[in-house]
Amino acid sequence: MTFHKEGYTSLALTILVIFVLNAVAHYYLPDSPAIQWILYTLSFVLFVIIVQFFRSPFIKVAQDEKHVICPADGKVVVIEETTETEYLKDRRIQVSIFMSPINVHVNRHPVSGIVKYFKYHPGKYLVAWHPKSSTENERTTVAVENSQGVTVLFRQIAGALARRIVWYVKEGDKAEQGDQFGFIKFGSRVDVFLPIGTKINVEIGEVVKGGITVIAEL
Structure with missing residues (x-):
């Protein structure tokens, strides 16, 4: 299983958004661990969705002209x-x-x-x-x-x-x-x-x- 080349930009943007959201939460809501954990969870789910969408499994094709x-x-x-x-x-x-x-x-x-x-x-x-x-x-x-x-x-x-x-x-x-x-x-x-x-x-x-x-x- 590999990550398809068409997903590189989407993955980079996703990581950037996750980083910015979590950095803002840490800076402005340092005393709200519940909100931070919600953002952690949402960030993880978003990351997994992008990775699974652009997955490219290895397959063995049995070629046959018919x-x-x-x-x-x-x-x-x-x-x-x-x-x-x-x-x-x-x-x-x-x-x-x-x-x-x-x-x-x-x-x-x-x-x-x-x-x-x-x-x-x-x-x-x-x-x-x-x-x-x-x-x-x-x-x-x-x-x-x-x-x-x-x-x-x-x-x-x-x-x-x-x-x-x-x-x-x-x-x-x-x-x-x-x-x-x-x-x-x-x-x-x-x-x-x-x-x-x-x-x-x-x-x-x-x-x-x-x-x-x-x-x-x-």
Whole structure:
């Protein structure tokens, strides 16, 4: 288990705030140990929340070209046939994973291949499970074509709390199944669009693990 690089600034600010609050309490309330202990407790809880949010566990990815692995920790909230209108412009099976603030927020490539399309979209911050969040929220869209010519498209979607999406990909990059392609801060959602006929291995409400759970078979 390591601390993700995207959390360095947040951790530094948290430590600074904790230090200032406790220093002020000691200076202005030297005779109020109860208040000081309350601040100690709150400071510890805040520190733990930040550390657990930005944790980045070591995982062993079992790569398989036929498998689509889960791009994020969370819970499956959508499995439905829909039309992907941005890049593929055809019918697809959409599988969506909701990431709560307590989940690991690393995003991983579900398949290996070449990044054929990437685009960042500024947008709203509707709750991540809102039906229009896929098309109206701040988001990124990535399409990866594997060696068999099969394209899998996936999106990072910001939520009501997630106010920053980070990505590490661009068109033309080689994607390795299980490698990190991004990070979303403080709650979010990832949509995966699969070819019609793909075998789906998960169900609505199922808890899944990024880089480990095989959500589908091409």
